[in-house]
Amino acid sequence: MRNYKWRYFSVLCIGLAFILRIFRVGEYPVSLYIDEVAIGYNAHSIVETGRDEWGIPFPTYFRSFDDYKLPLYIYLVAASELVVGKTPLAVRLPSVLAGTATVLVVLMLFPSLGVKKKTTLIAGLLLATLPWHIHFSRGGFEATLGLFLTTWGILLLVKHVVESVIPAKATSDVAKAGIQVIKMNGSRIKCGMTEYLLPFLLLVLSLYSYHSQRIITPLLVLVVLIIYRRSLTRQVLRRFLLPSFLCFILLIPYLLYTFSPQGLARASSETFLADVRVRPDNLFSQKPILAAEHFLRGYVSNFSPITLFFTGDGNGRHGVREIGQLYLWQLPLLLLGVIHTLRHSREGGNPRNFNLLMLFWLLIAPLPAALVRPNPHALRTLPMLIPIIYFIALGLSRITFYVSRITYVKTLVFCFMLFVICYMLLSYLHIYYVHYPRRTEPDWNGGQKETVEYILSKKKDYKEVWITRDFVEGYIFFAYYGDILAQLENIVFLPTKYPLSYEKGILFLAPSGSFAPGKLLTTIHDKSNNPIFDLWEL
Numbered sequence: 001m002r003n004y005k006w007r008y009f010s011v012l013c014i015g016l017a018f019i020l021r022i023f024r025v026g027e028y029p030v031s032l033y034i035d036e037v038a039i040g041y042n043a044h045s046i047v048e049t050g051r052d053e054w055g056i057p058f059p060t061y062f063r064s065f066d067d068y069k070l071p072l073y074i075y076l077v078a079a080s081e082l083v084v085g086k087t088p089l090a091v092r093l094p095s096v097l098a099g100t101a102t103v104l105v106v107l108m109l110f111p112s113l114g115v116k117k118k119t120t121l122i123a124g125l126l127l128a129t130l131p132w133h134i135h136f137s138r139g140g141f142e143a144t145l146g147l148f149l150t151t152w153g154i155l156l157l158v159k160h161v162v163e164s165v166i167p168a169k170a171t172s173d174v175a176k177a178g179i180q181v182i183k184m185n186g187s188r189i190k191c192g193m194t195e196y197l198l199p200f201l202l203l204v205l206s207l208y209s210y211h212s213q214r215i216i217t218p219l220l221v222l223v224v225l226i227i228y229r230r231s232l233t234r235q236v237l238r239r240f241l242l243p244s245f246l247c248f249i250l251l252i253p254y255l256l257y258t259f260s261p262q263g264l265a266r267a268s269s270e271t272f273l274a275d276v277r278v279r280p281d282n283l284f285s286q287k288p289i290l291a292a293e294h295f296l297r298g299y300v301s302n303f304s305p306i307t308l309f310f311t312g313d314g315n316g317r318h319g320v321r322e323i324g325q326l327y328l329w330q331l332p333l334l335l336l337g338v339i340h341t342l343r344h345s346r347e348g349g350n351p352r353n354f355n356l357l358m359l360f361w362l363l364i365a366p367l368p369a370a371l372v373r374p375n376p377h378a379l380r381t382l383p384m385l386i387p388i389i390y391f392i393a394l395g396l397s398r399i400t401f402y403v404s405r406i407t408y409v410k411t412l413v414f415c416f417m418l419f420v421i422c423y424m425l426l427s428y429l430h431i432y433y434v435h436y437p438r439r440t441e442p443d444w445n446g447g448q449k450e451t452v453e454y455i456l457s458k459k460k461d462y463k464e465v466w467i468t469r470d471f472v473e474g475y476i477f478f479a480y481y482g483d484i485l486a487q488l489e490n491i492v493f494l495p496t497k498y499p500l501s502y503e504k505g506i507l508f509l510a511p512s513g514s515f516a517p518g519k520l521l522t523t524i525h526d527k528s529n530n531p532i533f534d535l536w537e538l
Contacts, residue, residue, distance in 0.1 A: 099137025316443030337391030446526030
């Protein structure tokens with residue numbers, strides 16, 4: 001493919017990815033769900049006071065609901081709020097940009113690792129239009145940022161390691177492939193310490209972005225070191241020293257946090273071991289055996305064709321449900337790409353080492369999800385996307401290779417695939433913008449903003465406001481939509497669904513359809529007109 005065509009199609013692909021992720025992102029999904037609200041408020045608090053909601057100045061982790069969120073995404077939202085204000089767009093903009101940038105990383109780095117430009121362009125187009133990636137790039141999900149940083153860091157690290165062992169006679173070919181030649185010394189192209197600093201820094205930042213990266217990033221680095229061990233000469237390893245030392249310093253707060261009770265809180269509360277039940281009358285129900293069984297069942301469930309291609313993982317925030325995380329037409333291409341990789345150590349310009357990296361990447365990606373519950377889990381397995389789109393692109397490239405000698409068949413196949421891609425993408429967008437908001441608004445905490453606005457407009461007329469337990473973590477919605485926590489001064493959050501006794505002069509927020517001894521003022525509906533809460537004057 002000629003360079004000008006490559007640049008033209010790459011720009012179109014990145015532009016398409018950005019449009020699909022930014023278009024009306026403040027309105028779709030229809031509401032900010034509870035974690036987005038917590039992120040938005042803590043970011044706003046950092047901007048206004050330099051402290052989080054608990055009064056801790058510039059924390060390295062955010063306590064929030066005692067789930068201890070990692071800091072990087074929140075600080076990026078704080079920067080976003082400085083530009084666009086305290087809006088849903090500000091909460092979701094870092095995810096939009098990270099999702100778009102991941103497409104850019106694939107397009108820029110795959111060719112420098114030996115992947116053909118045609119295969120790379122297909123992979124970039126697949127990632128740009130994939131429901132799995134579009135969906136999470138349009139919400140305030142830290143996992144999208146983690147995927148971007150891990151992908152950029154790993155591919156850039158591999159690129160620099162590969163550059164270090166390229167023969168001198170290949171310099172011109174390398175330059176044509178888009179690899180920057182740093183310095184020639186003998187028969188090797190040398191990448192200095194500063195060139196290795198960027199991938200090391202990206203990988204460290206990924207650890208501060210999302211909890212799953214705590215497992216995925218170190219394992220991928222280990223896989224890279226094993227697969228490319230012949231390229232790791234003493235000179236290369238010496239260039240690791242300074243970046244490794246600087247990154248270790250940056251990792252000290254992270255390491256102190258990870259092995260603290262706060263750092264283990266989320267994993268402890270959601271560990272798969274909580275589902276392990278030992279039966280003393282059964283030899284095969286000993287806890288280690290059952291734990292291994294539960295782990296393997298959860299791990300394998302993330303590869304389920306039903307989940308991947310038909311229904312998604314069942315969580316309304318993780319997909320539109322009417323289609324899977326991938327398009328069904330991609331299933332045979334995925335299988336073809338994996339089979340081709342397993343059968344050929346080097347084929348079509350794709351180096352064996354890179355193929356091995358993609359295979360191990362695919363196997364490593366579900367590990368964090370398998371260690372906790374529930375499973376399958378589309379968000380925690382988001383890193384599976386990179387090897388999946390590579391194998392699908394490889395499979396499609398093989399098909400086009402087989403038919404390339406027959407002109408009319410090649411044109412027919414191209415037109416058919418273009419029609420299928422456009423049709424499935426438009427079908428997904430129709431579901432996403434028309435059907436999905438009405439069906440899953442409760443998953444996105446629809447109606448919470450309207451509830452807060454109504455109560456804040458009425459609370460001055462009552463002695464106290466009592467809030468049902470069904471308004472989960474309701475204080476954060478009041479803090480975000482009401483600007484300041486001080487507005488909670490006469491608001492009581494009940495530990496139960498209904499109060500144990502009733503008093504006069506109370507505004508009571510009750511579950512929808514309930515009864516209270518007083519006057520029903522109004523029923524709060526979400527944007528799809530589903531009843532959410534009843535407001536009673538006691």
